[in-house]
Amino acid sequence: MEPKLRDYIENLFATAPNTKQAYELKEEIIRNTIDRYHDLLSEGKSEGEAYNLAIAGIGDINELLEALGGNPIEENAMTDEQHAAIRSRNSIFTGIAVALYILCVTPCILLAGTPLVDISPVFMFFMISVATGLLIYKNKTKYIMLEENAEKVSKIRRNAILKAVAIGMYISCTTPCILLAQTPIVAISPVFMFLMIAIATVILVFTRDKSGYTRADETMVENFKEFNGQKRKTSALYKVLVAILWVTTSFVYIYITIATGVVTAAVTWIIFLVAVALQNLMKAIFDYAEARK
Numbered sequence: 001m002e003p004k005l006r007d008y009i010e011n012l013f014a015t016a017p018n019t020k021q022a023y024e025l026k027e028e029i030i031r032n033t034i035d036r037y038h039d040l041l042s043e044g045k046s047e048g049e050a051y052n053l054a055i056a057g058i059g060d061i062n063e064l065l066e067a068l069g070g071n072p073i074e075e076n077a078m079t080d081e082q083h084a085a086i087r088s089r090n091s092i093f094t095g096i097a098v099a100l101y102i103l104c105v106t107p108c109i110l111l112a113g114t115p116l117v118d119i120s121p122v123f124m125f126f127m128i129s130v131a132t133g134l135l136i137y138k139n140k141t142k143y144i145m146l147e148e149n150a151e152k153v154s155k156i157r158r159n160a161i162l163k164a165v166a167i168g169m170y171i172s173c174t175t176p177c178i179l180l181a182q183t184p185i186v187a188i189s190p191v192f193m194f195l196m197i198a199i200a201t202v203i204l205v206f207t208r209d210k211s212g213y214t215r216a217d218e219t220m221v222e223n224f225k226e227f228n229g230q231k232r233k234t235s236a237l238y239k240v241l242v243a244i245l246w247v248t249t250s251f252v253y254i255y256i257t258i259a260t261g262v263v264t265a266a267v268t269w270i271i272f273l274v275a276v277a278l279q280n281l282m283k284a285i286f287d288y289a290e291a292r293k
Contacts, residue, residue, distance in 0.1 A: 001037065001047055001050075001051055002034055002037070004051070005030070005033050005034055005037060005051065005054065005055070006030055006034075008055060009026060009029055009030050009033060009058070010026070012058070012061050013026045013061075029058060029061075033054050033055070033057070033058060034054075036053075036054045036057055037050050037051060037054040038050075040053050040054060082145070082146065085145060086142065086143065086145065089138075089145075090138055090142065093134050093135065093137070093138035094135070094138065096131075096134055097131040097132070097134040097135045097138075098131075100127045100128070100130055100131035100134075101127075101128065101131045103127065104124045104127040104128050104131070105124060107120045107121075107123035107124050107127070108120040108121065108123075108124055111123075118178070118181065118182065119178055119179055121175075121178055122172075122175045122178055122179060125171055125172045125174070125175055126172060126175075128171055129167070129168030129169075129171045129172050130168070132164070132167055132168065132171060133164030133165065133167065133168050134164070136160065136163055136164040136167055137160045137161065137164045140156065140159065140160035140163060140164075141156055141157060141160050144156055144157065159207045162203050162207045163203070163204060163207055165200075165203065166199075166200040166201075166203040166204045166207075167200070169196045169197070169199060169200035169203075170196075170197065170200050172196070173193045173194075173196040173197050173200075174193060176189045176190075176192035176193050176196070177189040177190065177192075177193055180192070194246060197243070197246075198243040198244070198246065201239055201240075201242075201243040202240055202243055204239075205239045205240055238282065238283070238286050241282055242279055242282070245275055245278060245279060245282075246275060249271055249272060249274075249275040252271055
């Protein structure tokens, strides 16, 4: 019966990505299911009963596959019309994004002989950000038209838009330095750059599940969801603290440089060494807390 259990679980993971994480999760579920099967046999269950109960104890792995980057939707369950609609929609997004990537240098060319030439890279970064955002939104909402739950559709769209905006902010984070290059506040322009990076990081963190996970039943998959929910919550807090640390470090660096006129690298760059040390200390604390669970 063990080969039959393994084949069943292999089938469940047929659409999972070919990654180490997915493989390890699959093998762990296989081991736990086989162990559960033998426990049920030792309790006096027949082979058929033990098999059925062990399978029932796995639960629904669709959300796990989605978290791993797999496709929980069976492609062959879609109609030809749905296939065509999805391909058409995705082609439109991809076509617009590719066009923006190709044309992104045109602002620099068109503004070359104008007073706006210095800020022309801003328009280029904006076009690249929009193109990348469209691709992210397309991938995150690829099968949204198959989803019947209106609340879930709204959540998927909201998270996809926020993630697209966050990545766009990463790409465009140097624009404050470009826009403020010829102004009296050019010295503090890196502060706005780091602020954009911090905001983008916070957006990415909080588009994930922040509240952990509430068990729906006692199946094996619910154990994994509960564990991963707590792990994501800890990881999110760590990332937020790191973002705050580096924004604060940047502010302190700019303030000391401007207020005291200290520009010697040996003096000012020690601030960043301290920040690195603090980040490593935070990581060690979080790792220790995780190991004690």
